[in-house]
Amino acid sequence: MQVKDFHFELPEELIASYPLDKRSASRLLCLDGNSGAVEHRQFSDILEYLDPGDVVVFNNTRVIPARLFGTKASGGKVEVLVERVLDSHRVLAHVRSSRSPKEGAVLLLEGEIQATMLGRHENLFELEFAGEASVFSLLEAHGHMPLPPYMKREDQLSDRERYQTVYGTQPGAVAAPTAGLHFDEELLAALDEKGVHKAFVTLHVGAGTFQPVKVDKIEDHVMHSEYIEVDQSVCDAVKAARARGNKVVAVGTTSVRSLESASKSGEIAPYQGDSDIFIFPGYEFKSVDLLITNFHLPESTLMMLVSAFAGYEHTMAAYRDAVAEKYRFFSYGDAMCIRRKTDQGEAA
Template structure:
């Protein structure tokens, strides 16, 4: 299709906006639920300013929060080239075939066949694969054990020099190891806030979607429908399906906490009714998507030209989302992973 015929809502350039560097949060809010909360109402286009700890007053008894319980892998490893001694930083993404892992590798002149050591563990650089990753071969190594022993939690590249508690880049309820990046909307919850929400009659359900770094990569094709999103792993258990069904039958809203929870629910409910599901997911939500399960969402503010920004625009409308982002910037909201939150209803 000629670029001139592409729907304006499907043009990548329509999802650019000026993001001041000084608003990119370098530290998480403390306490977690002290982060600011931008409330956006789709029907009236109204905007309001709150804090995350106000959620019990902003939601209604009978509403259901659905969160992603995935925990971030300690997937960053420091390696040394043999025999030169040069340093290489590896971020493991997912297992490949045989003894290989897909990884992002940072180091000078890293060629296929290059031998590496990670502590006492030997590895070898394999071929390049689409998306800028490399295959790294580990012969006879329990890589999961290696990550637990020597891995570091990877932070997004726009967070510089963070030396705080790495648990602040995990949700308080994360208990399913497997993500390359945090489901950041969930970082705002404290155990006390969760208890208060439940005491107010607001439901709580969990799904699992192990987030890959590809989710956050900038899109390069002007026609966003040409974007291919990599497969991730999801589980929507029967308990979550039952909770969603009950909430809807009683007139409550299903509120997805984070874009990963949105994708899990919408994929498992793609036939119009939510069903238990366990397996791969490659759902790429763009404007024009018909939301079948999610009624509202809690999310962070996202980078320009990313699939997650397209998802929230699909839910609220591109023009309204960009106007809300402009308002948030004018009000000095803190942006991206360690930043403030947005409630879209």
């Protein structure tokens, strides 16, 4: 398939730059992957699509304030976006400046942080932060929340809370697992009350999630790697749900990628490490029955994943409906609930 096959027209006013006051007040477009049927609901209605005994899998990564501004010691402005924390003092980061810093160059960030460029790894720079304080503590004290570029605004103090799930406990992401932003404590409690089980994977979302696909044929795309953890308790929960005849529900494409990475052999097993799994139409899902996800960018790998899950034609038709019905798009936008396509009546 061609990347351009996943294009759709999106009026700029439908891009959500700010969240709603209440997390669960978002709208919910429900799509049946077999029939293509669409329902327009509220996110709080998600409970109607879940049964007692179902397992809902969340990504418990936590977004770090990963963006830093400053100057090179030699002069010139610089912007740093931490992609991955290597240890208490070293990171891999994207560095934007008029000229790329050379090995040994010193960066002065936020008036408080001194970082030395140790080396380059393709598009990423290895930086070492000076002093006793850890990378995480320095970022918490001085960093900016790494809002996606399409929001076209600077981060605000409120983004520290709202560009973050209420259940995120494992710091390391530089982008939020946005489907989880719709869940508040009240809704999580309602899941428990209904007898729906919860499980947690970790995928530290990288800045690569916003990178455009630069090839014409999707099969030629090389997916970026992200760190994933799927432990034995998640595997046991998924297997038990399968044995009961219940659904496995993934909250977000990151949970899908985590579960499917751990299921490459055909049966889910514990997984810890990097994964560059690329899911596009033709992929056979092994562990996910229902997907809760936000609306994604045109021609993105996430659009391709959703098209693999619901069928290409059904996905593109649902997106046209969402635009016509003026749903809010992207990270702070509305959500979809998608039942996986299981019949083979529609190619891709």
